[in-house]
Amino acid sequence: MKIEVWSDFVCPFCYIGKRRLENAMEKFPHKEQITLEYKSYQLDPTAEHIPGKNFYETFSELKGIPLEQVKTMNQQVGQQAASVGLTYNFDDMKYANTFDAHRVAKYAEEQxxxxxxxxxxxxxxxxxxxxxxxxxxxxxxxxxxxxxxxEVEHVLQSDKYRNKVNEDIDVARQIGVQGVPFFVFNEKYAVSGAQPPEVFEEVLTKVWEEEQEKPVLQSLNPKKSETSYCTDEGCDE
Structure with missing residues (x-):
């Protein structure tokens, strides 16, 4: 089974979703037959770090959201992260452009x-x-x-892997990705958002059993599920 994951390194729900998928995979009896591949995505292609401004201030100004509301939103996200053993330090977080990080990740994948x-x-x-x-x-x-x-220095000082990163982003656009994390199973089944581990468990089982029956990409999000994801407008839950 092949799982492709579109995500961004500065997407809080991407890390949460990653950990939830991993927890589900640990319980999956065929986990040794899963190939996991991470795809590049940028929530904010124009992002830049502004020295002297913390994450709250930058995000508040960019999105037009009151500072206190930004802090409250991030506290809630931090609680979700803690539920899967992750610690988020929003107070010192640095707003950043991730394009070069994705290029390094492409080199790392080849290695x-x-x-x-x-x-x-x-x-x-x-x-x-x-x-x-x-x-x-x-x-x-x-x-x-x-x-x-x-080799990493050479990658960063050149344009290497730029096309590969852009290809991932283009494919995401073509298949209708509107927010991340976004998971594609065997190039046919899609799940969006940081779903609970039990949802991923159900999806893994369903895909394993039905992968030869339905060749068209279909959403496996539960009809009434509440999920969390990030778009270029911000993160929501």
Whole structure:
């Protein structure tokens, strides 16, 4: 079974959804036959870090949302993160453009380290308040998971993997992705949002049993489910 996951490193529900899927996979009897592939997506392609402004202030100004409302929203997201063992440090988080981080992730994937880099970048952003648009930071994080420092530097100082990142974003647009995380199973079955683990468990079983029967991509979101996801307008739940 192939699972493709469109996500962004600065998307709080992407990390939550990642962990929920992983928890479901641990209970899946055929987990050894799952291939997991992460796809690039940018919530804000124009994002840039503004020194001297924290995440709350930047997000409030960009989205036109009162500062206190932004803080309340993030507190609620932090509670969801904590429910799956994640710690989000919104107070020190740094708003950043993730395009170069996605390029490094594409290089990491070719080196068999895609999953490791994805996890490292997400944890660095949400728990350690690392600036994911900073080249030195990306190099440090990538080498921590075993990538060659000089090769990572070369990637960042060139245009390598730019096309691959853009291809992922284009495909997302073509298949109708409106927010992330977005999960595609065997290129036929779609699930959007950070669904609860039990939903992913049901989806894994359903796809495994029916993968030869329905070749058309279909949504497996429960009809009455409440889910959480991020769009370029912000994160909602």
């Amino acid at each position: 068999g380290k895609g999953k490791e880099v994805t996890e490292r970048f997400l944890h660095a952003y949400f728990a350690e308040s690392e600036l994911l648009s900073d080249y030195d930071t990306l190099i440090k994080l990538a080498t921590e998971v075993g990538l060659d420092k000089e």
